[in-house]
Amino acid sequence: MTLTSGNSLQRSIRRLSDYRFEVGMYRPPSEGGSASLLLRVTGNCPWNKCRFCEMYKEHKFVYRSVEDIKADIDAVKTMSDEIKDISWTMGFGGNITREVATAILRGNPSLQSNHCFITVFNWLYSGGKTAFLQDANSLIMRPHELVEVVSYIRESLSTITRLTSYARGKTLAQRKPEQLKAIREAGLDRLHVGLETGDDELLSIVRKGVTSEEQIEGGRKAVEAGFQLSEYWMPDLGGRERWRQHAENTARVLSAIxxxxxxxxxxxxxxxxxxxDDYRSGAFTLSSPHERLEELRVMIERLDFTSRVCFDHAMNSWVDSHGGLLFSQDYEGYQFPDMKPLLLERIAEGLTVNESEHVHVRDLIALGAL
Ligand code: SF4
Incomplete structure (x- = not known):
């Protein structure tokens, strides 16, 4: 490397501190860890009333302008091009390697705590393939604006092969089929929806702001528009008081979607x-690990669909008779209906394990571990 190219490399490395774009806190675990580029198209949650949720409680919803979002996408693109140029100058042919990271951080140590740089570098290091739109409900954007943003991402960041987002079931139900189709065709591939429960009484108690009918309508519309759809449910949301209606109606709604x-x-x-507060006051009683498994059994037995059932979260921590995890926690889970008997067998095995071997949420709370 000549003296001139060395100086220009240093300038490029220093310039990486100049690029700014918004990065939010949350994304689903299945969105590739640090491999996904996080693009914040709205800020926080437009509903923000669910009684179990702490995620955005102190933060007001922000509707971002298309202009601001595009400026963020431009910043990502420029930073990404700059990092690739640095790699070329260093003789790595544009490849994003550990050596490139080491050289950049040595030349500009402040980047170690720069979220924008870390997000873009990790995304490039992982191949630049996936991106996630933050925050809690991108579908709340005016449909034509979301189409514009998604199209712009696809044009500007052409290595992306999968673009995903959170969405509320209620918002999906409110959107017209042609609007959802336009968003899908612009290049948004996958939606993550917090169903939590299919039981109307419980939906009202937890202030989810949606009915089971709307959940079904929204979910079906998303599937019909061509989205890949992930629905999240919360075992034990009804506690001992409402576990059966929670299990039965959640299975009903998920089977319908x-x-x-x-x-x-x-x-x-x-x-x-x-x-x-309900838990502390005794108005809500957590189920024990075996009771949670029993609830799961009732729900799984009733599921009549061709989905994959996943336990990809650390709280699904029941143990089997050998002390290992009862359920696989991989992102692809159990394909129904073929693997339903296997899953029911696993639940039956979990019920044979002494209850004290399983993790009880009550104990985690008492330990201050949550
Ligand atoms: S819609 Fe989602 S992010 Fe918003 S309050 Fe409810 S659970 Fe929390």
């Missing part, structure tokens, strides 16, 4: 939420 994936997120009362 037939999404591509359903993902289990066992309920944990989070400090600072109204449901935590």
């Amino acid at each position: 037939n999404p591509h994936y359903i993902r289990s997120r066992p309920f944990v009362p989070r400090p600072g939420t109204p449901m935590f």
